[in-house]
Amino acid sequence: MVMLLEGRRALVAGATSEIGQETARVFAEHGARLALVARRASLLRGLASEIKSRGGEAIPIPADLTRPGEAAKVVKAAAQKLGGLDIIVSYVGARLKPSTWYKSIDKLDINTIRDIMAADFYTALSLAQAAIPIMSRRGGVMIFTSSTPALTWYRYGAAYSLAKLTLIGLMKLIAAEYDRLRIRTYALALGNIRTSATYRRLKPAERRRLAQESPMKRWGEPREVATVALALASDLFSYVNGQVIVVDGGTVMLS
16 A cells, blocks of 8 residues: 555644544554544543554644643644654534524624634634744645535524634635745535534434435545545645635535
8 A cells, every 4th residue: 555644744633523533543544643632531542542553653632722822732742742743634623502503693692603713713723823833844734624614605504604714714824825834735625424423413304314415415424534634635735735625525516
């Protein structure tokens, strides 16, 4: 097997989510040396142990990236332990609450919007600001997580979509300065991905209806997101920069 990330040093934030776990596994399979960041310390350590048992290298760094100054500490620790940093992938985001999802913009409390922005946008911004001085020495890759409603919009989820849209702006801002920063950036716009946070809270009829939205007539799997992140982080995408990569089975195409 061709090792696409041999020796690359990667930080995966939100590593204990299903997509984060699969990304860590796929990156390790392709030779990346990993710093894994998440709040759930026991699950994080278990993931790191699993990767090590398969011959990979993974350092767990338990942290809550929504806390002020935490991202800078995490990036510094990861760079010190790995001897530098080449890749950042962030899956950190606010947990979806139905009571917030169904509120229109005029009914949303400003503090609720701030909390969602803190989890989705400001964590990514803080990671980027801390990593740029390190990564720009040799170049690197940053991958953020957006969503398809940020592109096409949707009747519900106003606060979440606003936060995901700002991530696209951050991604483009960094990409536009590639000549100075030497950092490629991407945003993953995710559609219906079968994670517990989304899939398990739905009724069977809703699961079936959402599966029919895309031409592929099914939900995406966490590993299918992870393999896209793998390709983006590798040299396969060396002349692609500042792009939103839609991972939705073709649903946006039909909008």
